[in-house]
Amino acid sequence: MPMTRRKSIALIGGGIVLAATAAAGVRVMRKPQTATDPWETAGTGDDPRLTALSYAILAPSAHNLQPWLAKLEDDGSLTILQNQDLRLPQVDPLGRQHFIGMGCFIELLSMAFAEQGLNSEIQLFPDAETSPDNPVATVTLTDGATADPLFAHVLDRRTNRAAYDMALEVPPDAILGIEGSAEGAQTVHEPELLDLLRELTLEAMLTEANTEAPALETIENMRIGARQIDASPDGIALRGPAIEAMAASGLLSQESLSKLSGTAHEASLKTYRDAFPATPAYLWFATGQNERADQIAAGRAWVRMHLAATAYGLSVQPVSQSLEEYEEMTPYRERVHELLAPGGARIQMLGRLGFGPETPPSPRWPVEAKLI
Ligand SMILES: Cc1cc2nc3c(=O)[nH]c(=O)nc-3n(C[C@H](O)[C@H](O)[C@H](O)COP(=O)(O)O)c2cc1C
Numbered sequence: 317m318p319m320t321r322r323k324s325i326a327l328i329g330g331g332i333v334l335a336a337t338a339a340a341g342v343r344v345m346r347k348p349q350t351a352t353d354p355w356e357t358a359g360t361g362d363d364p365r366l367t368a369l370s371y372a373i374l375a376p377s378a379h380n381l382q383p384w385l386a387k388l389e390d391d392g393s394l395t396i397l398q399n400q401d402l403r404l405p406q407v408d409p410l411g412r413q414h415f416i417g418m419g420c421f422i423e424l425l426s427m428a429f430a431e432q433g434l435n436s437e438i439q440l441f442p443d444a445e446t447s448p449d450n451p452v453a454t455v456t457l458t459d460g461a462t463a464d465p466l467f468a469h470v471l472d473r474r475t476n477r478a479a480y481d482m483a484l485e486v487p488p489d490a491i492l493g494i495e496g497s498a499e500g501a502q503t504v505h506e507p508e509l510l511d512l513l514r515e516l517t518l519e520a521m522l523t524e525a526n527t528e529a530p531a532l533e534t535i536e537n538m539r540i541g542a543r544q545i546d547a548s549p550d551g552i553a554l555r556g557p558a559i560e561a562m563a564a565s566g567l568l569s570q571e572s573l574s575k576l577s578g579t580a581h582e583a584s585l586k587t588y589r590d591a592f593p594a595t596p597a598y599l600w601f602a603t604g605q606n607e608r609a610d611q612i613a614a615g616r617a618w619v620r621m622h623l624a625a626t627a628y629g630l631s632v633q634p635v636s637q638s639l640e641e642y643e644e645m646t647p648y649r650e651r652v653h654e655l656l657a658p659g660g661a662r663i664q665m666l667g668r669l670g671f672g673p674e675t676p677p678s679p680r681w682p683v684e685a686k687l688i
Pocket residue numbers: 374375376377378379380413414416417420473474475476477551552633634635636637677678
């Protein structure tokens with residue numbers, strides 16, 4: 317169901333937007349021109365490794381920073397590296413989410429090879445993780461792979477930050493499908509636990525949005541309006557007529573959002589207050605240890621869970637704040653572990669699950685930008 321214009325305006329704060337629209341003129345109709353092209357061109361490439369990479373770059377990553385790099389080796393193998401500069405020191409001080417994103421990328425890569433009949437033998441950290449320049453993985457290919465049914469949903473997977481329909485429960489077969497998509501995949505649908513999680517995830521989100529260092533880091537990584545999105549097809553894209561109108565009138569900018577007591581900031585908090593309580597279920601994934609290999613394994617599992625949800629027409633939004641390691645999140649992190657994983661496992665990913673409105677694909681740098 318496409319989001320109506322009226323609804324999207326309400327989402328970012330009512331009256332201000334209507335006042336801004338008149339001033340904005342034609343700019344409000346602007347859409348990103350090139351930023352989402354990689355979703356259209358996926359599957360092309362004259363080398364099976366480039367074809368696989370064209371899908372892998374559609375993986376989710378924290379703040380959509382796309383920290384992956386790839387090197388095509390002369391012997392037909394592939395080396396995967398990370399861009400150390402694309403970390404988020406404030407919200408992700410230990411680089412945990414950074415490596416979960418790398419895991420999501422590796423899983424899509426391996427699925428895209430399997431789609432071409434190729435098995436990927438993946439060796440993690442072949443030279444140990446002693447330097448950020450060391451490879452994250454090497455991928456050696458052999459024939460005879462079987463395709464993965466979840467691959468069919470790679471192009472339809474979206475992070476959906478809207479309110480979900482509270483009248484529509486997540487059907488039992490979808491729960492089974494998500495829990496069966498990766499070993500250790502979990503969902504939450506008990507009413508009391510859901511109430512606690514809705515409150516906890518929203519409180520953690522509001523705390524993060526009102527804590528200067530992480531809030532400013534997130535705002536820095538926002539791309540506001542079609543121009544910024546096309547110029548740098550990464551980060552969190554704010555788009556649509558209401559955004560263009562507010563940006564054109566100067567009400568919405570990195571600067572206005574950075575005033576943590578200002579109107580633009582308040583409007584952004586309203587989007588969380590509207591969306592987070594409208595969450596009919598959650599999905600999550602934990603690991604026994606919390607080493608780099610565990611984080612990569614969590615990313616591999618997570619993207620499978622998200623694809624399984626997509627297969628049932630369900631929407632997903634990771635809500636990572638309560639899992640984060642900076643000081644202000646400590647009480648939330650302890651509480652979410654008490655609720656979901658009292659046995660000592662590390663929750664790596666937690667997400668909202670339900671039926672949401674249609675949402676467009678997010679921006680991506682093309683494969684060529686990620687080759688070394
Ligand atoms: C480790 C990790 C943490 C994430 N945390 C959040 C989050 O807290 N809130 C959110 O809205 N999206 C979160 N995301 C989703 C990314 O923002 C999203 O994948 C990215 O913007 C690309 O969009 P896409 O998933 O629609 O392709 C997270 C993704 C990953 C891999």
